[in-house]
Amino acid sequence: MSDMNKQNRSSWSGQLAFVLAAAASAIGLGNLWRFPYLAAKYGGGVFIAVYIALSLTLGFTLLVTEIAIGRYSRQSQLTAFNKLGHPKWNFLGVLATVVPLFILPYYNVIGGWVVKYFVAYVKLVAGGGTAIENPQAFFDSFVAAPWDPFVCMAIFTVVTCAVIVMGVKNGIEKSNIVMMPLLLLMAVGLAVYVGCLPGAGEGIKFYLVPDFSSCDNIGKVVLGAMGQMFYSLSLAMGIMITYGSYMRRQDSVPKAAVRIVAADTFVAVLSGFMIIPVVVMFAAKSGAGRATIDAGPGLMFVTLPKVFAEFGATGAWIGIAFFTLVLFAAFTSAISMTEACVAAVCDYLHVKRNTSVAAVCTWSIAIGSLSAFGYGRWKDFKPFGLPALDFFDSSMNVLTPIVAALICVFAGWVLRPKRILAECRRDGSAVGFKTFYAVMVKFIAPLLVLTILVSEICRTLGIGGWKI
Numbered sequence: 001m002s003d004m005n006k007q008n009r010s011s012w013s014g015q016l017a018f019v020l021a022a023a024a025s026a027i028g029l030g031n032l033w034r035f036p037y038l039a040a041k042y043g044g045g046v047f048i049a050v051y052i053a054l055s056l057t058l059g060f061t062l063l064v065t066e067i068a069i070g071r072y073s074r075q076s077q078l079t080a081f082n083k084l085g086h087p088k089w090n091f092l093g094v095l096a097t098v099v100p101l102f103i104l105p106y107y108n109v110i111g112g113w114v115v116k117y118f119v120a121y122v123k124l125v126a127g128g129g130t131a132i133e134n135p136q137a138f139f140d141s142f143v144a145a146p147w148d149p150f151v152c153m154a155i156f157t158v159v160t161c162a163v164i165v166m167g168v169k170n171g172i173e174k175s176n177i178v179m180m181p182l183l184l185l186m187a188v189g190l191a192v193y194v195g196c197l198p199g200a201g202e203g204i205k206f207y208l209v210p211d212f213s214s215c216d217n218i219g220k221v222v223l224g225a226m227g228q229m230f231y232s233l234s235l236a237m238g239i240m241i242t243y244g245s246y247m248r249r250q251d252s253v254p255k256a257a258v259r260i261v262a263a264d265t266f267v268a269v270l271s272g273f274m275i276i277p278v279v280v281m282f283a284a285k286s287g288a289g290r291a292t293i294d295a296g297p298g299l300m301f302v303t304l305p306k307v308f309a310e311f312g313a314t315g316a317w318i319g320i321a322f323f324t325l326v327l328f329a330a331f332t333s334a335i336s337m338t339e340a341c342v343a344a345v346c347d348y349l350h351v352k353r354n355t356s357v358a359a360v361c362t363w364s365i366a367i368g369s370l371s372a373f374g375y376g377r378w379k380d381f382k383p384f385g386l387p388a389l390d391f392f393d394s395s396m397n398v399l400t401p402i403v404a405a406l407i408c409v410f411a412g413w414v415l416r417p418k419r420i421l422a423e424c425r426r427d428g429s430a431v432g433f434k435t436f437y438a439v440m441v442k443f444i445a446p447l448l449v450l451t452i453l454v455s456e457i458c459r460t461l462g463i464g465g466w467k468i
Helices: 015-026 029-041 045-073 077-083 087-126 135-143 148-165 168-195 200-208 218-232 239-245 253-286 298-310 313-349 353-372 388-414 417-424 434-461
Strands: none
Touching: 015 168, 015 239, 015 253, 015 313, 029 045, 029 087, 029 200, 029 218, 029 253, 029 298, 029 313, 045 077, 045 200, 045 218, 045 239, 045 253, 045 388, 045 417, 045 434, 077 087, 077 239, 077 313, 087 135, 087 148, 087 298, 087 313, 087 353, 087 388, 135 148, 135 298, 148 168, 148 313, 148 353, 168 200, 168 253, 168 313, 200 253, 218 253, 218 388, 218 434, 239 313, 253 298, 253 417, 298 313, 313 353, 353 388, 388 417, 388 434, 417 434
């Protein structure tokens, strides 16, 4: 297979740099609150086992496909399909670009929320702030404030874009080399600290021991695990195609995919050790029961601050450590989404990187303002009856499975598996999963992704039988 694109293009310094960047993209806010919440909801060890099995099969297949498409074409998602010699599939590149363009603005809003909590705990430790005695009231007043959510979102966006403007090696790679090890160290440290607390054993048991009474509908367990795995690995967002386009020819695509899955799964499972035991202990002490554990999205911004408050002065330090970890996770994921958008603009319009970054930054702040003000000054703006942030989230949750299914169809039936597998062999190593990959990408992966699509549509429409 000959090189398709001779133009100069940035590249990672090596396999480790690529894996760190891709893993950093995958390890985001969803790992730190959604995985523990779903594991607690769907039978603990049962959910974890299903999640790992799906990650090593479906997740691995989709990762290999997107990375190989990116490296083969040496283009971002918007122009990759034309470069591969299939201009009729350009629409898929457009769809794959729409996803990060609309996820990024509201993700930055949530990143701004993390900034607010991080600063609040820093002030508390420094003696210049007050304890978050009523986390629900604190959160409600913040998101409804006239300017605070917008300012925090704008700060988060500008810092992210400042990393992107420095380029692949000097910006993305160097930032990940710093943040990823720190993120992992803090995650392990918090997990060990929580595990050593008196009474933590019951929470760890609740988290790890399979509870089949909590997962009477195995279909929901599989759908919940598959949806979490799907979004956790940054699939169908153009990210892995873009990051793959910077991958060196001599590096192994399959090995990189396995390492990305391993890193993402490790942090996801580890997050449960950080969160579930303390929440279980708090639930038992407060008498709140199961409702505290099933807090869903409120787990991070309402439930955990309640738990931290129970630790007194120590809780402020735990709060700083936790929200520093969350902030790093938010930044690394936002960096990857921003890069997917910036690279698409650069490849399509052939403009300088600085120009593209400025355009994406402006877009993110402008569209993000709809979500930032969505619970305050623009609370009456409710497309389809939903706050702006919820509307964008629901829309993208439906669009991403469509993109993933189409990528499977393209790789399996148009480009053909042998082309993807040839790219996997480019580093000279043998590929021992040819039959597995062909069957997965042509038949099983599209079917599984379509079940996610049906689930998300039914969830959006409120059809309870499919609600995850």
